[in-house]
Amino acid sequence: MPPVERSERELLESIIGEAGDRGHARPGEGLAIETRRLLLRAPTAADAAVIAELADNPRVAQNLLGMPHPYRIGDALAWIAEPAPANGQKHLVCVRARDAAPVPIGAVTLDHRRGARLPTLGCWLGEAFWGRGYSTEACHAVIDYAFLHQGHERLSFHCRVTNAAGRRVIEKCGFQWAGQELQASVFHGTVVAVDRFQIDRRTWESLRRWEPLRFVEDDGDAAWPLQGGRRPAEV
Template identity: 40%
Template sequence: MSCEESSLETDDDECRLTTRRLVLRIARTGDAADIARFADDLEIAQMTSRIPHPYRLDDAHAFLARAEDELIVAITARDNDAFLGLCSLAAAGAPETAELGYWIGRPHWGRGFATEAAQAAIDYGFAVLELAAIEVRCRVINNGSRRVIQKCGFGYVGTGLSTSLAAGRVASETYRMDRRTWQSLKSWSTPR
C-alpha cells in the first residue's frame, strides 16, 4: 500500500487507509489468529471462493505467506483497532483490472463495514493504483454482498459458475466498474 495519497496516514512505519469508522492496513502475520477465528465460519467460507472449511491457524499463515500478488488489507475498527475482516484487490484477467474481494466476521455483520471498506479499496484502486477497472463476484444467494456491490455502484455483467473451496461449483454474479464510472460517482457525491 502506498502512502502517497492524502487519505493515507503513516503511523509507526505502516501505511493506513482511514475511513469514518475503519482503518484498512496491510494484513500481517499477527492477524492470523483473528483471520482463522472468523474464516472458520462455514457461512462465510461458502460465500467466498478461496476460504476452505474447516479453516485453521495454519491456513491463515499459509494465506498470508502467499498473498504477494495482491493487496490484502485487514479491516479494523478505527476506535479500538478490533479486527473485523479482510479486503483485497487481486490482479484479474485483463490488464489494469483488479478483482475486489471482502469478508467481515459474523459478529460485525449488518453495520455497513463491508460497504465502507469496499468503497475505500475501490477509491485506492482507481486513485493510487490507477486501475482501468475493478470487478467483483458474489454468489447468487448472497444478498448481503449484492447490496454492498450495488451501494458501491458496480454494474451487473452476468451470471455464471464460480468455484468455492468450501461449496464447490456455485452460481455467481459478476459486476464491473470502470474508471469513468468511478469518476462520475465521485463527482456526484462531491458537495457543491
C-alpha cells in the same frame, strides 16, 4: 460443532484482550488506509489467531470461492504469507476502538492474479460485524485507492447468486451487473453460479460521494487525505 454466536461487543472485547496479551500487530511496511470508522492495514503473523476465529464460520465461507472450511490458524498464516498481488491490494479490515488498538474484523483485497481478466475486489467480515456498513466502507476505500493511486480503469467483483447481502454492498459502490458464470468453490467442492459486476473509472467518478481516504504512516504519526492519486510532496 457450529460456531458459538458472539455479539460484536463480546468479540471486540475478546480480541482486544488477546491483542494486549500478545502485543498489537504493526501495520507493516508502507501505508495503511484510514476511513471514518476503519483502518485498513497489512496483515501480520500476529493476526493469525484473530483471522482464524473470524473466518472459521460456514456462513462466511459459503459465499467465498477460495476460503476453506474449517479455517485454521495455518490457513490464516498461509494467507498472510502470500505477497500482495502486483498492483493489487491486501488489507486487514480493522474497526477503530475507543482507548484501544484498532480491532481486526475481516479482510478486503484487490487481486489481479489467478488469470482474472480484471482486478477483482473481494471482502469478507466476521459474522458479528455484519449489517453495520463496514463492508461498504472498506470497499469504498479500496476502490478509491485503485482508481486514484493505482491507475486502474475497470474493476470487477464476483458474487454468488445466493449472496444478496454481497450484492447490495457492491451495488452501493456503483458496480453494475455484467453477466453470470460458473466458478469453483472450495467450500462446496464444486462449481457454483456467480454474478459478475464491474465498475469503470467514468462511472466511479460520476458516483463517488463518500469521504476522502487518509493515509497513515507505519508509525501512526502522519496522515493526510488522498488527492489526485498522489501523495503530497511533503508530509
